[in-house]
Amino acid sequence: MHMADALLSPAVGTAMWGAAAGTIAWCSAKVKQELDDRKIPLMGVLGAFLFAAQMINFTIPATGSSGHLGGGLLLTILLGPHAAFLTIASVLVIQALFFADGGLLALGCNIFNLGIFPAFVAYPLIYRPLCGQDPSTGRRTTATVAAAIVGLQLGSFSVVLETVLSGISALPFTAFVSLMQPIHLGIGLVEGVVTAIIVGFVHKARPDIFIDNATVRHGFMKSIVPAFLALALVTGGFISWFASEKPDGLEWSLKKVTGREELDGANNGLHGRLATLQGRLSFLPGYNFKKTEGAKPEAGGKNEGGSRVGTSMAGIVGALLTLGLAVLVGVVLRKRQQLAATRPHSHEHAHPHRHEHEHLHSHGHTSHSHGHSHEHTHPHPHVHDHSQPHQADPNPQHTHEARVDVHCHGHDDSEHGSHEHHHDEHS
Amino acid sequence: MSTFDGAILDFKRLETLASGDTTLHRLDPRAKVIVTALFIMAVVSHDRYAITRLFPFFIFPAALIAAGNLPLAYIIRKVLLLCPFAIVVGIFNPLIDRTIVLQLGDIGISGGWLSFASIIVRSTLTVGTAFVLLALTGFPAICRALEQLGIPKLFAAQLLFLYRYIFVLTEEAGRASRARELRSCGKKGQGMTSFATMVGHLLLRTWQRAERIHVAMLSRGFDGSFRTSRKSSLGSNECIFIALWGLFLVTARILDLPKLIGTFITGGF
Numbered sequence: 014m015h016m017a018d019a020l021l022s023p024a025v026g027t028a029m030w031g032a033a034a035g036t037i038a039w040c041s042a043k044v045k046q047e048l049d050d051r052k053i054p055l056m057g058v059l060g061a062f063l064f065a066a067q068m069i070n071f072t073i074p075a076t077g078s079s080g081h082l083g084g085g086l087l088l089t090i091l092l093g094p095h096a097a098f099l100t101i102a103s104v105l106v107i108q109a110l111f112f113a114d115g116g117l118l119a120l121g122c123n124i125f126n127l128g129i130f131p132a133f134v135a136y137p138l139i140y141r142p143l144c145g146q147d148p149s150t151g152r153r154t155t156a157t158v159a160a161a162i163v164g165l166q167l168g169s170f171s172v173v174l175e176t177v178l179s180g181i182s183a184l185p186f187t188a189f190v191s192l193m194q195p196i197h198l199g200i201g202l203v204e205g206v207v208t209a210i211i212v213g214f215v216h217k218a219r220p221d222i223f224i225d226n227a228t229v230r231h232g233f234m235k236s237i238v239p240a241f242l243a244l245a246l247v248t249g250g251f252i253s254w255f256a257s258e259k260p261d262g263l264e265w266s267l268k269k270v271t272g273r274e275e276l277d278g279a280n281n282g283l284h285g286r287l288a289t290l291q292g293r294l295s296f297l298p299g300y301n302f303k304k305t306e307g308a309k310p311e312a313g314g315k316n317e318g319g320s321r322v323g324t325s326m327a328g329i330v331g332a333l334l335t336l337g338l339a340v341l342v343g344v345v346l347r348k349r350q351q352l353a354a355t356r357p358h359s360h361e362h363a364h365p366h367r368h369e370h371e372h373l374h375s376h377g378h379t380s381h382s383h384g385h386s387h388e389h390t391h392p393h394p395h396v397h398d399h400s401q402p403h404q405a406d407p408n409p410q411h412t413h414e415a416r417v418d419v420h421c422h423g424h425d426d427s428e429h430g431s432h433e434h435h436h437d438e439h440s
Numbered sequence: 441m442s443t444f445d446g447a448i449l450d451f452k453r454l455e456t457l458a459s460g461d462t463t464l465h466r467l468d469p470r471a472k473v474i475v476t477a478l479f480i481m482a483v484v485s486h487d488r489y490a491i492t493r494l495f496p497f498f499i500f501p502a503a504l505i506a507a508g509n510l511p512l513a514y515i516i517r518k519v520l521l522l523c524p525f526a527i528v529v530g531i532f533n534p535l536i537d538r539t540i541v542l543q544l545g546d547i548g549i550s551g552g553w554l555s556f557a558s559i560i561v562r563s564t565l566t567v568g569t570a571f572v573l574l575a576l577t578g579f580p581a582i583c584r585a586l587e588q589l590g591i592p593k594l595f596a597a598q599l600l601f602l603y604r605y606i607f608v609l610t611e612e613a614g615r616a617s618r619a620r621e622l623r624s625c626g627k628k629g630q631g632m633t634s635f636a637t638m639v640g641h642l643l644l645r646t647w648q649r650a651e652r653i654h655v656a657m658l659s660r661g662f663d664g665s666f667r668t669s670r671k672s673s674l675g676s677n678e679c680i681f682i683a684l685w686g687l688f689l690v691t692a693r694i695l696d697l698p699k700l701i702g703t704f705i706t707g708g709f
Binding site for chain 1: 454495499502509518529532533559560562566570582592593600602604608613617630633637639642647657697
């Protein structure tokens with residue numbers, strides 16, 4: 014249920030970005046206030062955990078299909094709402110960039126739909142009241158399932174609203190809602206059951222993890238309601254401000270598509286307009302390309318049919334030429350790039366082979382130097398930036414070292430991961 | 441477990457591409473982030489029936505792919521796995537919006553097909569450009585640019601941490617998942633209970649890992665703040681890059697370039 018750029022209007026996209034960015038800023042400040050150093054690595058690693066866990070499939074009983082974990086509620090139960098929201102948002106950023114789940118503009122919507130609802134609605138308003146202090150297993154399960162269903166229902170409803178408000182898809186509201194909500198009822202149920210089993214499992218093994226979160230302040234509810242109202246007002250106001258300008262944009266678009274200079278007739282909404290257009294266009298004899306050739310010389314003339322055909326012909330020719338231009342720009346720039354690359358001066362550019370080699374080498378080195386220590390961590394991971402050293406330092410060797418550094422960390426640790434893994438599996 | 445291996449390969453591939461050395465790679469990441477944001481806004485702000493008007497925008501990713509020396513086939517393959525949600529929702533457009541709005545010869549094209557095609561073009565442009573940005577810049581640099589552009593430090597740190605450990609945990613989860621798959625032979629044992637227990641184990645290990653990392657960070661003097669060595673600056677290259685592409689994007693957004701070119705050519709015969 015990731016939202017996609019292609020279905021979004023800029024007004025909705027920006028409003029959601031604003032809402033998501035505001036919440037991220039607020040949560041960052043909150044987490045910082047807590048002054049709990051442990052949360053920083055915990056959030057990072059749990060984000061990576063969530064990313065990985067989402068890729069494991071399981072079969073859903075009685076359906077034969079398979080599903081995967083969403084995990085928003087799970088993280089909220091473990092980390093508390095603020096830290097969980099930041100973690101979910103960071104996972105969505107990675108998914109948007111690397112796997113094109115949705116897109117960059119839709120990122121705001123996705124953070125909103127998949128982050129805010131589980132963390133700031135389902136958890137405080139459903140899970141906590143139902144769970145109470147020191148819950149039994151059954152009670153915890155009920156609370157988890159209910160919270161998961163509510164969170165997903167709100168999320169999918171929000172997808173519908175965003176799509177319909179954007180107006181790129183032609184799906185009407187009622188049809189889309191009746192398509193999305195039942196599907197997400199099922200998904201929510203499965204998510205809730207799986208989350209409940211995981212939470213129960215972790216609770217048995219490490220009850221200490223849950224102690225911190227039991228002390229959620231009771232003033233929390235008081236602060237969240239006004240925050241939500243403000244958010245709703247800002248979002249709603251922003252969208253309606255833009256939405257009121259929509260008819261103009263659409264009218265303008267129809268002009269462009271049909272190649273007409275003016276639109277007259279009933280301006281009563283989209284359907285009236287389309288009907289008028291259709292009526293007008295169907296009056297014309299079916300004009301085709303043969304006729305267009307004939308009409309071309311007099312395209313500048315006042316002949317109504319001729320000029321219209323001329324414009325649509327111009328549109329097609331222009332479009333093809335523009336695409337050709339894009340290809341040409343690419344080809345020319347690539348040629349220049351290749352010429353530059355063959356010049357003796359710039360040999361430093363990435364040779365996969367050589368890269369691999371250095372990589373392996375340094376991998377051995379690092380794992381050796383760290384021996385059997387548990388983790389290798391920098392207080393500031395990835396301080397080396399790939400593009401940076403080039404500007405300051407033309408020496409190719411330098412840049413290579415920086416790159417290799419980043420890679421070999423990953424390997425060093427995965428090596429450790431595998432040791433641990435074997436150990437755990439055998440025990 | 442093709443998904444796990446595929447994901448890791450993707451990360452590594454994009455990371456390798458980002459370590460290229462062209463003028464574009466060397467640009468300050470902020471410039472690239474800003475222009476990409478402008479680009480996406482320019483593309484999505486078109487109305488639902490725009491198709492040919494979007495074509496000039498292909499110049500931007502094409503130029504970056506070429507000048508950045510990126511593998512075209514790889515980017516295209518990635519983009520072809522278009523966001524499924526957009527397609528699924530978009531395919532309803534031709535069914536619902538059947539009004540004929542464009543007549544090409546004897547074939548009438550309905551508004552629904554036009555807007556569906558528009559969704560595909562948009563998707564290609566936005567997804568493709570996001571990949572190009574990533575392949576030219578690399579994730580850590582994008583995070584740093586975002587931090588300089590004002591996202592909270594804590595969130596930037598979170599993104600870097602996440603990226604750092606994704607490799608580790610994805611490989612770990614991939615191994616666990618493969619083991620389960622091999623042992624469950626057919627379908628039995630792939631259900632929710634075994635999944636939840638497995639993920640629970642993974643979670644416990646992750647938690648312990650986080651605790652070790654925290655201890656390691658403390659022993660290296662972590663005091664709650666992250667320090668990075670910043671040497672980047674928005675120089676003349678960056679300004680030219682932003683100004684030129686900004687000008688192009690605004691022009692392409694305001695003027696119907698394909699139509700202008702077409703009118704010029706067909707009128708000039």
